[in-house]
Amino acid sequence: MEYKFKEIESKWQKKWAAEGTYKVTEDPSKPKYYVLDMFPYPSGAGLHVGHPLGYIASDIYSRYKRLKGFNVLHPMGYDAFGLPAEQYAIQTGQHPEVTTEKNTARYREQLDRIGFSYDWDREVRTCDPAYYKWTQWAFLKMFDSWYDPAKNCARPISELVERLSTEGYEDITPQIWNSASEKEKSDILMRWRIAYQGETSVNWCEGLGTVLANDEVKDGLSVRGGFPVEQKKMKQWQLRVSAYAERLLEGLDRLDWSDSLKEMQRNWIGKSEGTEVVFNVECDGKTTPVTIFTTRVDTIFGVTFMVLAPESELVGTLTSAAHKDEVDAYVKEVRKKTERERISETKSVSGVFTGSYGINPLTGEKVPVWVSEYVLAGYGTGAIMAVPAHDSRDYAFAKKFNLPIVPIIEGCDVSESSFDAKEGKMCNSGFLDGMDVKQAIEAAKDYAEANGIGHRKTNYRLRDAIFSRQRYWGEPFPIYYKDGIPTPVDEKDLPLALPEIDSFTVSSNGEPPLARAKDWTYKGWPLETSTMPGFAGSSAYYLRYMDPHNSEALVSREADEYWKSVDLYVGGTEHATGHLIYSRFWNKFLYDLGYVCCDEPFKKLINQGMIQGRSNFVYRIVGTNTFVSYGLKDKYETTEIHVDVNIVHNDRLDLEAFKAWRPDYADAEFVLEDGEYVCGWAVEKMSKSMYNVVNPDDICDSYGADTLRLYEMFLGPVEQSKPWDTKGIDGVNRFLKKFWRLFYDRDGWCVTDQEPTKAELKALHKLIAKEQEDIENFSYNTTISAFMIALGELGDCHKRAILEPLTVLLCPFAPHIAEELWEALGHTQSCTKATYPEYVEAYTVEDNVTYPVQFNGKMRFTVEMPKAATPAEVEAAVRQLPKTAQYVGEQSIVKVIVVPGRIINIVVK
RNA sequence: GCCUUGGUGGUGGAAUGGUAGACACGAGGGACUUAAAAUCCCUUGGCCCGAAGGGGCUGUACGGGUUCGAGUCCCGUCCGAGGCACCA
Numbered sequence: 001m002e003y004k005f006k007e008i009e010s011k012w013q014k015k016w017a018a019e020g021t022y023k024v025t026e027d028p029s030k031p032k033y034y035v036l037d038m039f040p041y042p043s044g045a046g047l048h049v050g051h052p053l054g055y056i057a058s059d060i061y062s063r064y065k066r067l068k069g070f071n072v073l074h075p076m077g078y079d080a081f082g083l084p085a086e087q088y089a090i091q092t093g094q095h096p097e098v099t100t101e102k103n104t105a106r107y108r109e110q111l112d113r114i115g116f117s118y119d120w121d122r123e124v125r126t127c128d129p130a131y132y133k134w135t136q137w138a139f140l141k142m143f144d145s146w147y148d149p150a151k152n153c154a155r156p157i158s159e160l161v162e163r164l165s166t167e168g169y170e171d172i173t174p175q176i177w178n179s180a181s182e183k184e185k186s187d188i189l190m191r192w193r194i195a196y197q198g199e200t201s202v203n204w205c206e207g208l209g210t211v212l213a214n215d216e217v218k219d220g221l222s223v224r225g226g227f228p229v230e231q232k233k234m235k236q237w238q239l240r241v242s243a244y245a246e247r248l249l250e251g252l253d254r255l256d257w258s259d260s261l262k263e264m265q266r267n268w269i270g271k272s273e274g275t276e277v278v279f280n281v282e283c284d285g286k287t288t289p290v291t292i293f294t295t296r297v298d299t300i301f302g303v304t305f306m307v308l309a310p311e312s313e314l315v316g317t318l319t320s321a322a323h324k325d326e327v328d329a330y331v332k333e334v335r336k337k338t339e340r341e342r343i344s345e346t347k348s349v350s351g352v353f354t355g356s357y358g359i360n361p362l363t364g365e366k367v368p369v370w371v372s373e374y375v376l377a378g379y380g381t382g383a384i385m386a387v388p389a390h391d392s393r394d395y396a397f398a399k400k401f402n403l404p405i406v407p408i409i410e411g412c413d414v415s416e417s418s419f420d421a422k423e424g425k426m427c428n429s430g431f432l433d434g435m436d437v438k439q440a441i442e443a444a445k446d447y448a449e450a451n452g453i454g455h456r457k458t459n460y461r462l463r464d465a466i467f468s469r470q471r472y473w474g475e476p477f478p479i480y481y482k483d484g485i486p487t488p489v490d491e492k493d494l495p496l497a498l499p500e501i502d503s504f505t506v507s508s509n510g511e512p513p514l515a516r517a518k519d520w521t522y523k524g525w526p527l528e529t530s531t532m533p534g535f536a537g538s539s540a541y542y543l544r545y546m547d548p549h550n551s552e553a554l555v556s557r558e559a560d561e562y563w564k565s566v567d568l569y570v571g572g573t574e575h576a577t578g579h580l581i582y583s584r585f586w587n588k589f590l591y592d593l594g595y596v597c598c599d600e601p602f603k604k605l606i607n608q609g610m611i612q613g614r615s616n617f618v619y620r621i622v623g624t625n626t627f628v629s630y631g632l633k634d635k636y637e638t639t640e641i642h643v644d645v646n647i648v649h650n651d652r653l654d655l656e657a658f659k660a661w662r663p664d665y666a667d668a669e670f671v672l673e674d675g676e677y678v679c680g681w682a683v684e685k686m687s688k689s690m691y692n693v694v695n696p697d698d699i700c701d702s703y704g705a706d707t708l709r710l711y712e713m714f715l716g717p718v719e720q721s722k723p724w725d726t727k728g729i730d731g732v733n734r735f736l737k738k739f740w741r742l743f744y745d746r747d748g749w750c751v752t753d754q755e756p757t758k759a760e761l762k763a764l765h766k767l768i769a770k771e772q773e774d775i776e777n778f779s780y781n782t783t784i785s786a787f788m789i790a791l792g793e794l795g796d797c798h799k800r801a802i803l804e805p806l807t808v809l810l811c812p813f814a815p816h817i818a819e820e821l822w823e824a825l826g827h828t829q830s831c832t833k834a835t836y837p838e839y840v841e842a843y844t845v846e847d848n849v850t851y852p853v854q855f856n857g858k859m860r861f862t863v864e865m866p867k868a869a870t871p872a873e874v875e876a877a878v879r880q881l882p883k884t885a886q887y888v889g890e891q892s893i894v895k896v897i898v899v900p901g902r903i904i905n906i907v908v909k
Numbered sequence: 910g911c912c913u914u915g916g917u918g919g920u921g922g923a924a925u926g927g928u929a930g931a932c933a934c935g936a937g938g939g940a941c942u943u944a945a946a947a948u949c950c951c952u953u954g955g956c957c958c959g960a961a962g963g964g965g966c967u968g969u970a971c972g973g974g975u976u977c978g979a980g981u982c983c984c985g986u987c988c989g990a991g992g993c994a995c996c997a
Contacts, residue, residue: 260913260992263912264913264992267912267994268993270996272996272997292997295997307997373995374997375995375997376997380996386997387997391997392995393997459997573991573992576992714932720922722922727921727934727935728921728933728934728935730934731933734933781922781932782923782932784932785922785923788932789931789932
């Protein structure tokens with residue numbers, strides 16, 4: 001009987017769906033395990049063979065954990081709000097909901113064919129009002145909270161209001177607060193709300209008609225669409241992510257994530273510990289204190305000038321009348337530049353003198369104050385002290401404008417470039433002279449604090465997240481404007497559903513699409529017209545999976561306390577500084593308010609590598625319709641042309657399929673080598689334009705889902721990026737056929753009840769041990785190798801006692817075939833609910849072991865010893881060896897260490 | 910420039926500091942077959958010796974080091990991938 005994968009796979013997929021095999025409920029009698037995939041954005045192109053890589057890996061892990069007795073939550077859903085559907089809507093008039101629905105159905109179809117063990121009853125879609133109700137709810141909670149630095153967590157805003165009206169807070173006294181109008185109170189509270197509205201410089205993308213977050217912009221272009229992005233001041237909703245900077249940073253230490261990913265987040269958060277120092281600046285006879293931030297107070301004796309950011313509010317007050325025109329012109333010039341231009345002009349140095357002078361608080365020395373775009377307004381205080389001798393940027397500036405360069409580290413050479421390293425001995429630095437740089441940094445900080453010149457200060461690079469998008473296809477803000485004051489919609493009126501509109505473009509007066517909606521009001525007042533960004537819906541979806549149908553809460557306390565947090569999260573590294581920061585922030589916020597019980601959402605994270613495409617080429621002789629094979633192409637003048645990889649097998653072109661591929665090639669002629677047309681190849685991104693997209697459906701058609709699953713894992717380590725090459729797939733397909741033949745030979749069912757031999761038990765148990773270890777380490781490719789080896793060792797074994805556990809071992813990788821064989825073995829319950837076979841060490845232990853003995857790397861002997869021999873007995877045996885093994889020169893063997901199955905380690909004295 | 914990674918046959922890739930190249934693909938040879946498919950067996954890092962069984966040398970980007978022993982650990986160099994980049 002043959003292995004008919006098509007029948008088997010569709011049979012079991014139907015059965016799993018009909019019987020709800022993967023439905024999961026909270027079961028306190030079993031330990032829980034939560035395995036999550038980053039849910040996909042359902043794009044119009046459908047899945048290619050690279051997308052399911054992570055899904056397969058997590059599915060194998062889920063199935064393995066289930067066999068091990070865990071109650072596994074393994075859900076799937078769709079990140080369905082987003083720009084592509086809206087762009088498509090603008091072009092075609094098709095409602096994004098329609099496109100999204102269509103794409104989602106297609107995704108589901110493709111996913112189902114691969115045999116994933118998702119509990120689809122728990123599916124979530126971010127564009128579903130029942131889902132985004134909770135996104136809006138969380139926003140309202142953030143609007144209604146502030147970050148209390150004393151308690152180091154988010155608290156209800158009412159506590160702040162209470163404090164403002166009684167004792168005051170920061171610069172707001174009770175008098176100010178109590179006499180403030182409603183509008184003024186609203187403005188004051190915006191300074192502390194976690195979700196707040198504020199004027200900021202934003203990344204404005206004209207091409208998309210919306211603002212973008214920093215991680216949605218790359219090299220001055222939008223990630224989606226590649227349109228230019230410029231800086232623009234706008235009033236925007238923002239999330240006070242920066243309040244959580246320290247906790248986001250410190251929480252990383254407790255996470256089981258890759259070092260590189262943690263490092264990316266650390267860089268993004270960008271903690272730097274330094275000192276704020278006050279310089280008095282004299283301008284036209286007036287003195288203004290200016291606070292600067294530096295991480296190198298130790299270099300303060302080397303300050304030769306100061307620099308302000310062009311956008312700094314101080315520029316006006318610190319510019320002398322004589323220099324006003326020049327400074328104004330410069331600032332205006334800089335404002336005009338887009339982010340993109342600033343980036344590309346990184347190398348050029350520009351700036352202008354303000355006419356004012358700062359007084360070095362330590363030396364009393366007067367230094368000129370300049371304005372330059374190399375100082376950023378958004379970081380630190382927007383003003384710096386410049387130490388050209390020990391900072392490369394200050395150095396470049398000093399060189400350009402002929403400012404003095406004063407070295408303060410002994411023996412350093414600053415004739416060509418600055419000396420930035422934190423090493424050496426201090427000089428020209430008063431009380432710091434003679435100290436080591438690292439010592440001096442601390443000493444200078446202490447001195448500044450002790451003498452009231454400055455104080456220690458920690459800065460973070462992490463900025464608040466801009467949360468408004470001038471788009472249609474996103475969550476509406478549950479905010480309306482009562483007398484122009486942003487006011488929250490009542491919680492009981494959530495979800496605030498997206499209104500229907502006639503066109504998806506920006507309205508004629510530049511307002512977002514929602515402004516087109518008829519009656520977009522609440523209690524008679526206008527509603528907010530921007531919508532939330534893509535990361536809003538994906539920030540807490542893992543919580544919703546725990547309790548997806550709850551209409552009373554995002555997640556019930558019981559469900560949350562049972563599932564706690566995601567134990568294993570699998571997804572791409574591209575979300576390192578976006579989704580993975582926002583989710584952690586969102587979760588910590590909900591944790592502060594007591595809605596969830598875990599402070600970190602994703603305990604362990606595996607980044608699956610990208611699958612690249614492997615393109616094929618044909619070579620057309622210039623000016624003809626004749627194609628020459630790869631090996632002969634250098635004899636002609638040819639053009640390289642991408643050819644669809646689906647009509648190429650093992651780099652050999654299917655000539656008939658090629659002629660049929662495109663009308664132009666119908667009468668193509670070929671110059672062959674050895675009767676075949678050999679194609680060239682290259683590794684490129686998998687994309688339609690390269691004709692290298694491989695569809696998982698096609699693989700399922702010709703080899704089956706089980707083969708696809710095995711092959712994707714067999715390609716190499718999950719974390720590694722690698723090109724897809726269908727050529728090796730026969731190997732794993734053969735393995736499955738071979739596996740099948742252990743149960744069915746030419747004459748049919750051939751499983752016997754014979755007792756297994758010792759060798760067979762050994763092969764089985766070696767595999768059990770290997771699989772357990774490998775799966776826990778996500779080393780799936782070596783598990784599959786181990787399977788192949790085990791099959792070789794088992795030979796023609798048709799014994800039930802071996803085949804039964806073997807089937808269970810195979811189940812996580814190739815569930816369909818495992819189910820089919822499990823059923824044939826007489827089981828009525830699904831193989832996915834079987835119990836994982838127990839590893840028995842005794843079966844794999846060898847009686848006698850041959851130990852190779854190596855000495856001085858050259859002489860090699862072997863001793864055969866019983867497995868149970870003690871090191872002393874082995875040593876004795878080694879001493880029986882020829883004399884040269886025991887003595888080399890004056891050295892003698894004093895100790896022998898036995899490493900079972902390996903080599904003997906001889907320690908000599 | 911900084912940070913994080915990685916560099917092993919024709920290819921994908923294995924190797925707790927202990928016989929490098931497992932497993933698979935591809936290639937070559939053979940068996941079965943009228944033939945093909947399917948299946949099975951043998952060879953397969955390079956160089957060399959031997960009629961053969963077999964044996965020798967060399968080899969994990971490059972140069973050093975630690976070690977009885979290094980693909981693996983340490984230092985330096987080169988190359989690739991990813992991230993950050995006037996963040997004071």
